[in-house]
Amino acid sequence: MKLSKGALLLLIPGIGLFLIFVVLPIANIAEESFRLFVPGHIGASKDAPYTIFNYAELMDPAYLFYFIETLRLSLICSLLGLIVGFPTAYLVARQRSPFLRKLVVGFLIGMMFLSTMVRVYALQITFGPTGFDKVICGFLHISTNSRFYTEILVVLGLLHYVIPISAITLLGTTQNLNPRLTEAAQVLGAPRWKVHVSITVPLCVPGILSAFLICYTFCMSAFVVPMVLGKGRVLFVSNLIYSRFSEIANYPSGSAVAILMLLLSLTIIYGITTITSRLYKV
Amino acid sequence: MAVLEISNVTKRFGTLTAVDKASFYVDSAQILSLLGPSGCGKTTMLRLISGFERPDEGSIRILDQDIKGERPYERNVGLLFQDYALFPHMTVQQNVAYGLKHRGYDKQKIPVRVSEMLELVKLSGLEKRRPAQLSGGQQQRVALARALAISPAVVLLDEPLSALDAKLRQQLRIELKEILNSVGATTIVVTHDQEEAMSLGDVVIVMDQGKVIQQGLPTEIYADPKTKFVAEFIGRSNWFSGRLRNLVAPGVREFETAERITVLVPEPDGYGADDTDFEICIRPERIHIQRQAVEAVTLSENVSRITGTIRDIAHLGAEIHLVIEIHGGRRITATEQYLGQTLEQAGEEVTITFRPEDCIIVPAES
Amino acid sequence: MKRYVDDIGFGFVIMVIGLSLVFLVMPIVVAVMMSFDGRAYLGMFPPPNYSIQWYQKFFSDAYYLHGLKISLILALIAGIVSTASGVSAAIVLDRYEFRGKKALETFFLSPLVVPAVVIGFALLLFFALFGVFSGLPRLLGGHIIITFPYTVRTTLAGLVGIKKSLTEAALSLGANERQAFWDITFPLARTGMVAGLIFAFAFSMDDVAVSMFLTSPQVYTLPVAMVSMMRTNFDLTIAAGAVLLMVFTVAAIFILDRIFGLDRLIGQGIFKS
Numbered sequence A: 001m002k003l004s005k006g007a008l009l010l011l012i013p014g015i016g017l018f019l020i021f022v023v024l025p026i027a028n029i030a031e032e033s034f035r036l037f038v039p040g041h042i043g044a045s046k047d048a049p050y051t052i053f054n055y056a057e058l059m060d061p062a063y064l065f066y067f068i069e070t071l072r073l074s075l076i077c078s079l080l081g082l083i084v085g086f087p088t089a090y091l092v093a094r095q096r097s098p099f100l101r102k103l104v105v106g107f108l109i110g111m112m113f114l115s116t117m118v119r120v121y122a123l124q125i126t127f128g129p130t131g132f133d134k135v136i137c138g139f140l141h142i143s144t145n146s147r148f149y150t151e152i153l154v155v156l157g158l159l160h161y162v163i164p165i166s167a168i169t170l171l172g173t174t175q176n177l178n179p180r181l182t183e184a185a186q187v188l189g190a191p192r193w194k195v196h197v198s199i200t201v202p203l204c205v206p207g208i209l210s211a212f213l214i215c216y217t218f219c220m221s222a223f224v225v226p227m228v229l230g231k232g233r234v235l236f237v238s239n240l241i242y243s244r245f246s247e248i249a250n251y252p253s254g255s256a257v258a259i260l261m262l263l264l265s266l267t268i269i270y271g272i273t274t275i276t277s278r279l280y281k282v
Numbered sequence B: 001m002a003v004l005e006i007s008n009v010t011k012r013f014g015t016l017t018a019v020d021k022a023s024f025y026v027d028s029a030q031i032l033s034l035l036g037p038s039g040c041g042k043t044t045m046l047r048l049i050s051g052f053e054r055p056d057e058g059s060i061r062i063l064d065q066d067i068k069g070e071r072p073y074e075r076n077v078g079l080l081f082q083d084y085a086l087f088p089h090m091t092v093q094q095n096v097a098y099g100l101k102h103r104g105y106d107k108q109k110i111p112v113r114v115s116e117m118l119e120l121v122k123l124s125g126l127e128k129r130r131p132a133q134l135s136g137g138q139q140q141r142v143a144l145a146r147a148l149a150i151s152p153a154v155v156l157l158d159e160p161l162s163a164l165d166a167k168l169r170q171q172l173r174i175e176l177k178e179i180l181n182s183v184g185a186t187t188i189v190v191t192h193d194q195e196e197a198m199s200l201g202d203v204v205i206v207m208d209q210g211k212v213i214q215q216g217l218p219t220e221i222y223a224d225p226k227t228k229f230v231a232e233f234i235g236r237s238n239w240f241s242g243r244l245r246n247l248v249a250p251g252v253r254e255f256e257t258a259e260r261i262t263v264l265v266p267e268p269d270g271y272g273a274d275d276t277d278f279e280i281c282i283r284p285e286r287i288h289i290q291r292q293a294v295e296a297v298t299l300s301e302n303v304s305r306i307t308g309t310i311r312d313i314a315h316l317g318a319e320i321h322l323v324i325e326i327h328g329g330r331r332i333t334a335t336e337q338y339l340g341q342t343l344e345q346a347g348e349e350v351t352i353t354f355r356p357e358d359c360i361i362v363p364a365e366s
Numbered sequence C: 001m002k003r004y005v006d007d008i009g010f011g012f013v014i015m016v017i018g019l020s021l022v023f024l025v026m027p028i029v030v031a032v033m034m035s036f037d038g039r040a041y042l043g044m045f046p047p048p049n050y051s052i053q054w055y056q057k058f059f060s061d062a063y064y065l066h067g068l069k070i071s072l073i074l075a076l077i078a079g080i081v082s083t084a085s086g087v088s089a090a091i092v093l094d095r096y097e098f099r100g101k102k103a104l105e106t107f108f109l110s111p112l113v114v115p116a117v118v119i120g121f122a123l124l125l126f127f128a129l130f131g132v133f134s135g136l137p138r139l140l141g142g143h144i145i146i147t148f149p150y151t152v153r154t155t156l157a158g159l160v161g162i163k164k165s166l167t168e169a170a171l172s173l174g175a176n177e178r179q180a181f182w183d184i185t186f187p188l189a190r191t192g193m194v195a196g197l198i199f200a201f202a203f204s205m206d207d208v209a210v211s212m213f214l215t216s217p218q219v220y221t222l223p224v225a226m227v228s229m230m231r232t233n234f235d236l237t238i239a240a241g242a243v244l245l246m247v248f249t250v251a252a253i254f255i256l257d258r259i260f261g262l263d264r265l266i267g268q269g270i271f272k273s
Helices: A005-032 A053-057 A061-094 A098-113 A116-127 A133-140 A147-175 A179-187 A192-220 A224-229 A237-246 A251-279 B042-050 B092-102 B107-120 B136-149 B166-182 B194-200 B218-223 B228-233 C002-035 C053-060 C062-095 C101-112 C116-129 C135-160 C164-172 C177-206 C209-214 C222-232 C237-260 C262-267
Strands: B002-013 B016-027 B031-035 B057-062 B077-080 B154-158 B187-191 B203-208 B211-216 B238-249 B252-257 B262-266 B277-282 B288-290 B298-300 B303-315 B319-326 B331-337 B349-354 B359-363
Touching: A005 A251, A005 C062, A005 C101, A005 C116, A005 C135, A053 A251, A061 A098, A061 A147, A061 A192, A061 A237, A061 A251, A061 C002, A098 A147, A098 C237, A116 A147, A116 A224, A116 C002, A116 C222, A116 C237, A133 A147, A147 A192, A147 A224, A147 C002, A179 A192, A179 B077, A179 B092, A192 A251, A192 C002, A224 A237, A224 C222, A237 A251, A237 C116, A237 C209, A251 C116, B002 B042, B016 B042, B016 B057, B016 B203, B031 B042, B031 B166, B031 B194, B042 B077, B042 B154, B042 B187, B077 B136, B092 B107, B092 B136, B107 B136, B136 B166, B166 B194, B187 B194, B194 B218, B203 B218, B203 B228, B211 B218, B211 B228, B228 B277, B228 B359, B238 B262, B252 B277, B262 B303, B262 B359, B319 B349, C002 C237, C053 C062, C053 C237, C062 C101, C062 C135, C062 C177, C062 C222, C101 C135, C116 C135, C116 C209, C135 C177, C135 C209, C164 C177, C177 C222, C177 C237, C209 C222, C222 C237
Parallel strands: B016 B211, B031 B187, B031 B203, B077 B154, B154 B187
Antiparallel strands: B002 B016, B002 B057, B203 B211, B238 B252, B238 B277, B252 B262, B277 B359, B288 B349, B298 B303, B303 B319, B303 B349, B319 B331
16 A cells, blocks of 8 residues: 555654654764864864864774774674574474473573673673682683683673574574475485585575674674673773763764764674675575 | 385384384385375384384384484485475585485596486486476476485385376376386385375385285275275275175175165175175276166176166266165265266166176174 | 484584573572572672572662662653554554655664664763753653664564455455554554563663663663662672562563463564564
8 A cells, every 4th residue: 555644644753753863863973073072071162173083083093992892702702692593593493392492482582681781790790709700710721800701701791692682583594494404415315414514504594694693783782791791991882982971071082983883883784684685696 | 025124113102103013015126105194104104214213113124234223314215205305505416416425426426427317307407407496397306316316225205296286297107107117216105195106106005093904016905905994095985884695606695785785795705604794895987887777676697786866977077977876865976987978867767787896895894 | 423423513512502501591590599698798609598688778779769760660651652653653664565665664673773872872962952961851762762673573573464455354344544453453463562562661671771871860770770889889789689670571571472472473583683
């Protein structure tokens, strides 16, 4: 049916909300990012000239480091999440008992829904001084205060959400896989691991890429996890934005980081989506 | 020499016994049809032979080796799935080569073997196509080529013709048999379709509720079923229950039906006392129809004659199906070949006749 | 031999999944147990004795209670507004075809991919432009926006399952579009809408990143309060609060399963992007 007046009316609340709370604010910070920050004031002064200083400043290795850290740890976390999530989704899809399936799915959804607060706090208690940090660090021969351990904690904190979400996302893909295909491959002589390498995984690649995207964008925009578990040493881009705002009211710089982060996210999403549709033109 | 030997195999799923002490064998280069309704255990039998299920009791031997402990990828069995299960992300070439690759076939020789197989199923030239680009019939041939490429000891076909329309089915049935015979494949065809079973199989096994009911040549199964189930499952039938009476000729007895009609039937083998209950089955095509009504039910020259009225007549092209009502309101179906004759009319009085050898007699089931 | 590699591989995968399961569950168990810790200080796990002192502290702490109150109010209002507008948008996206529909759909789902920090920060500056420094309107705006994609997506998933022919049948029998919606579409889509509301409520209660920018000393949410306490005074009262939030989560899942059925939730691809 074509758009009627009534339908347009129904769209107004949504569009209105978005204009007010998304489009305009982002346009505002885009503008702000081109202004010069005058220390001592809050934000840029009203008639400051336009400049690209804020962006140029970010090219400094000290800042680039934040971006690289974020991208690197997000990548590690997403890959680990997929490595755990995919077999889990596969096994759940192949599970014969509906009760068990429902149990596992319910558990995964619960894990996904869990408040970030709870996760972060629970992990801090479990892997911090009151928990198992000495055990684990002793096992890995590192200091409990080392940066490496902090990085591990941050990745674990992200994994706590990434594993359930990747398993749940991949459930749709694995459920659509015809079980006869794995049986056919086995009768033809391939042991199960070869079957999964040559048949299962190649057929699930679009779903895997989609799950990867979800995990990666989540990790990239992570805020609470690095803030609490990173102990101020492992910082993500979102923490950088926050510090621009809370420590010094350098809104222009914060805006520049925010816009850059937004562009980065959109580029990655666009890139992976295009690759997926390009690969699966058939 | 038996290539595949199933001895007393039993498989249970919880409280359900899917296969119940089944035993049969398949000789080299023979095609065996495993026929039965859904739930009879034929699919389970297929999965037992290919290795996806383990039998709880009994043994499965291929080429005189017990394969019970072997995994599917360790067995020398070929499997053609009902939905073909072609790998959608691979070309026809890669699909057919898959088994060869994973069984350690000489890499250099694989392309040659693939072309050989595609030629066998008359699909040469389609190597680079993907399954999605093929028709149903073509997909099936690729699946067949893939299963046969590894020269398995036994080939299992799961309802091979059920997914095709009637015309294609007939054509492919002939080709399938030719292909299987030309490579000398020892084959088991699993199906619920009686026509498929009888036309493809050199030997037919009828299964019901996990048990092997009867094994024999197609004509044997049809003309000489051992139980009511087999007789009913294969072909159409008219049933009468009743008791055997006196002998009227060597091997021919009177049979009094529940409707108090007396007909002539062959004496069953090993027949003892007079009063045992039996059931007789008369195939519709064995009933001869005479267009004038004769007095009543008579038995002369060892032919049973019954008068009746035609209630329904359907001209199905090459066959004519008639429903005739006889004494006591009982209805019988009869089939005639259409050879250009003038057809009977509904309401017409006719006489149906049949000889003793046109009756199949089985023990009444309690 | 083939089967040994096969078995080792399978065993390895099971071990990885098992470890991950332990990893997912253990912190929760630890946190719950510690929230009942009988010691008056934060000591090593496991607790030697148990008490409910931390819960008592939590419920008598005005700081947390105020945050809890604000969180609940926000979740309720934002949830309702978000669901109402999300459902309206979903109806249009489902029933109508027009140019730029895909773009509009992506637009409505965009808050999922825009980093929460960016949204929070942008809203902060934007409100400041108009001289709005009070916490509640800012927080409302932020929460509505971040929950909107969920209500749209779940409602859409629910609507997709409803055959168009049902509405067309109603229209051909004389109903106008509004009647057709209320009589036919609405009852059938109700579960999707309620699921969306629950999602919105849950994600609003949970949010930290956006809220941190938009709170003020007088108006703050429970998660934000807990995070600041975590950085200053890390004690087990927070554990009690965390377990409380967990109870909310479990309740939400239960309700979702009752009305919607967890299998359907997954089967309709709600979690696919």
